[in-house]
Amino acid sequence: MADVEFALSDLLRLRPDVCVLPGEKANRLDPDLVPIPGAPDVAIEVISPTERASESHDKVLAYLRNGTAEVWQVFPKSRTVQIHKGTTGSSFDATRQITSAPLPGFAVIAASFFE
Secondary structure: OEOOOEEOOOOOEEOOOEEEOOHHHHHOOOOOOOOEEOOOOEEEEEOOOOOOHHHHHHHHHHHHHOOOOEEEEEEOOOOEEEEEEOOEEEEEEOOOEEEOOOOOOOEEEHHHHHO
16 A cells, blocks of 8 residues: 555654555555554655655654554665564665565565665
8 A cells, every 4th residue: 555644643643655454454444534543564665865864763663663563664775675673673685585574475576676
């Protein structure tokens, strides 16, 4: 899903560039209810050259603290993807394959984000 706003709390709303809500969670969504209460399972943020590092970091923490299992940061300039889970993070250059625990069976080469 793209361009969807989530109400992570009463005061915090975020709109990831891409989000993933697998299976039953997606089926329960009411498309007329905006923002969507709760957090996506996976939030993907494409980091623009003008985005401040502190703002990006704050978004990652907000998602993770409010129930998002993974936050992916896609950095087009360096052609890397960083995946944050809980208190850990992994960095993938364009040649590496990305898999995701919340997305069983999913695999993609990081370079596909930059084509």
